[in-house]
Amino acid sequence: MKPWRQPGFWLPLLLVLVGGGVALVLRKDTLREMMFTLLMYVALASSLNILMGYTGYVNFGHIVFFGLGGYTGFYLISQHGWHLIPAALAGGLASALLAALLGLAVLRLRGAYFALATIGINEAARAFVNNFGPFGGPTGLFVNFAVYREYGGAPQALWLTYTLMVLTTLIVVGLSYWIKNSRFGLGLLAIREDEDAAMVMGVRAPTAKTLAYVVSAFFPGIIGTLFFFKNGNVEPGDAFRLQMSIEVLVMIMLGGNGTILGPVLGAAAYERLRGYLLTSPLFKSLHLAFAGLALLLIVLFIPAGLIGWLRRRFPFLRRWLE
Amino acid sequence: MILQVEQVSKRFGGLQALQDVSFTLPEGQILGLIGPNGAGKTTMFNVISGVYPPESGRVIFRGEDITARPPYEIARRGIARTHQVVRPLNELTVRQNVMVGACFGRERLSYTAAARIADEVLGRVGLAERADQLAGSLNVAQKKRLELARALASRPYLLLLDEVLAGLNPAEVASMLDLLRQIRDEGVTILMIEHVMQAVMNVSDYVIVLDYGKKIAEGTPREVANDPRVIEAYLGDPKLAAGLLEGREEG
Numbered sequence: 001m002k003p004w005r006q007p008g009f010w011l012p013l014l015l016v017l018v019g020g021g022v023a024l025v026l027r028k029d030t031l032r033e034m035m036f037t038l039l040m041y042v043a044l045a046s047s048l049n050i051l052m053g054y055t056g057y058v059n060f061g062h063i064v065f066f067g068l069g070g071y072t073g074f075y076l077i078s079q080h081g082w083h084l085i086p087a088a089l090a091g092g093l094a095s096a097l098l099a100a101l102l103g104l105a106v107l108r109l110r111g112a113y114f115a116l117a118t119i120g121i122n123e124a125a126r127a128f129v130n131n132f133g134p135f136g137g138p139t140g141l142f143v144n145f146a147v148y149r150e151y152g153g154a155p156q157a158l159w160l161t162y163t164l165m166v167l168t169t170l171i172v173v174g175l176s177y178w179i180k181n182s183r184f185g186l187g188l189l190a191i192r193e194d195e196d197a198a199m200v201m202g203v204r205a206p207t208a209k210t211l212a213y214v215v216s217a218f219f220p221g222i223i224g225t226l227f228f229f230k231n232g233n234v235e236p237g238d239a240f241r242l243q244m245s246i247e248v249l250v251m252i253m254l255g256g257n258g259t260i261l262g263p264v265l266g267a268a269a270y271e272r273l274r275g276y277l278l279t280s281p282l283f284k285s286l287h288l289a290f291a292g293l294a295l296l297l298i299v300l301f302i303p304a305g306l307i308g309w310l311r312r313r314f315p316f317l318r319r320w321l322e
Numbered sequence: 323m324i325l326q327v328e329q330v331s332k333r334f335g336g337l338q339a340l341q342d343v344s345f346t347l348p349e350g351q352i353l354g355l356i357g358p359n360g361a362g363k364t365t366m367f368n369v370i371s372g373v374y375p376p377e378s379g380r381v382i383f384r385g386e387d388i389t390a391r392p393p394y395e396i397a398r399r400g401i402a403r404t405h406q407v408v409r410p411l412n413e414l415t416v417r418q419n420v421m422v423g424a425c426f427g428r429e430r431l432s433y434t435a436a437a438r439i440a441d442e443v444l445g446r447v448g449l450a451e452r453a454d455q456l457a458g459s460l461n462v463a464q465k466k467r468l469e470l471a472r473a474l475a476s477r478p479y480l481l482l483l484d485e486v487l488a489g490l491n492p493a494e495v496a497s498m499l500d501l502l503r504q505i506r507d508e509g510v511t512i513l514m515i516e517h518v519m520q521a522v523m524n525v526s527d528y529v530i531v532l533d534y535g536k537k538i539a540e541g542t543p544r545e546v547a548n549d550p551r552v553i554e555a556y557l558g559d560p561k562l563a564a565g566l567l568e569g570r571e572e573g
Contacts, residue, residue, distance in 0.1 A: 183425045183433045190422045193411035200371055201472060202397030202426030258413075 008322025056192030061118035067239030069221020095221030140235030256305030330379030412458030427476020
């Protein structure tokens with residue numbers, strides 16, 4: 001199989017590239033800020049999809065990896081003068097390592113028990129960081145303005161961060177496709193459908209699940225570092241918001257759990273809609289209620305999400321909508 | 323001997339599902355495992371394939387002790403099985419289902435090689451035209467064939483078949499039996515649980531009878547059908563035994 005000949009491969013990548021590229025060409029700060037947030041959610045949703053969509057493990061703690069990886073990367077930048085790129089990679093690795101350790105413990109749980117454990121992990125991580133001296137405790141960390149000199153000034157630093165965000169999103173989406181059409185991914189899908197039957201067929205489920213968790217956790221670590229570097233500060237309240245985990249989950253369900261294009265479209269649609277709700281005087285404090293309602297309606301009426309529904313309804317579209 | 327089961331016992335709470343069961347399975351044969359409902363046949367399969375560890379006893383496969391190994395390690399050593407209650411991976415296509423067997427079974431094929439083998443095996447079990455359908459959309463008879471295809475695609479040395487004939491009509495039974503003989507002639511050893519008595523008597527080289535978790539008889543189909551303990555286990559009806567033999571001669 002040659003992925004570049006498959007529309008299901010290049011369509012989501014093209015969307016990300018065009019969407020992300022426009023801001024780079026036009027060099028508009030407001031567009032960049034908007035697209036940064038949007039791509040951030042696309043990448044978060046796509047990375048969570050590897051665990052939740054492919055492997056079938058609902059994770060309410062995806063943001064732990066964003067928070068802890070982000071803290072790690074930000075700490076290395078602000079306290080040790082690391083460059084953004086190695087710091088972001090270190091953030092990703094820290095999250096991946098955490099996932100590997102957690103995976104050994106919590107991936108033994110199935111279904112609702114796993115989901116509940118992931119909520120516990122989120123709260124535990126927040127409490128830990130709140131009391132961890134090197135990470136600044138409850139006040140968090142800031143970057144000194146001098147840090148930007150290395151990048152040729154603050155604007156250049158922000159554009160670099162944005163470019164890295166586009167790149168990370170492309171990698172996550174490309175990797176999602178690759179995994180889904182690989183032996184590893186087939187093992188994950190088999191686990192999602194029937195873990196015991198999969199093991200009888202030879203799928204080494206404990207290893208495969210842990211690896212999926214690790215891959216899924218690596219990217220939020222990078223994204224977190226980029227996000228907090230862009231903001232110039234990090235604090236526990238921003239890093240471990242349970243509601244953010246839930247929103248990412250809604251995005252996946254909206255677009256189509258286990259599909260490649262689904263999390264991309266779902267994240268973009270939800271993020272734009274939320275932007276509208278937050279700025280409209282009528283709905284601004286109700287946007288989470290909207291998320292809850294959306295989740296309820298999706299689960300009740302189109303559990304396969306937009307892409308899943310389209311694939312089922314119009315089989316000839318399947319080549320295009322992976 | 324491809325498989326040796328030695329003194330295997332398994333208990334579920336107060337129920338002794340298997341008690342000191344021993345048998346050996348020579349390579350290249352079809353061995354029938356029969357017995358009334360609740361005799362422990364499926365439990366035996368679960369012990370062999372690593373789903374449950376036994377309380378005592380050993381399972382030796384191709385000279386290696388595989389007792390209580392995790393199921394995926396046993397699968398990779400070349401044992402594949404089907405389930406009595408079918409377990410298709412519903413949201414995957416029929417082809418993907420079979421590819422799981424090929425990718426993670428004994429030969430651990432690559433993704434592309436697995437796709438090729440899957441199509442070949444699906445042709446063999448008569449599901450070729452359904453390859454792109456979701457497995458959940460098949461009917462029960464087709465799901466049974468899918469289970470067999472998945473197991474075959476892993477290129478096992480030993481195939482454990484749990485009631486693959488149940489629910490098939492007589493023509494389907496006949497074609498399935500032909501397929502099983504072909505598979506045996508290719509060198510795959512088959513251990514099959516079956517309730518369709520005439521069929522199992524017809525196709526098996528050797529038969530083992532379980533009742534209440536104990537082995538009560540073993541031998542060729544003719545010997546077993548004449549064994550008084552077997553006749554008693556099957557409701558004590560001597561006519562049934564005669565019927566079994568007739569079935570064999572008709573077939």
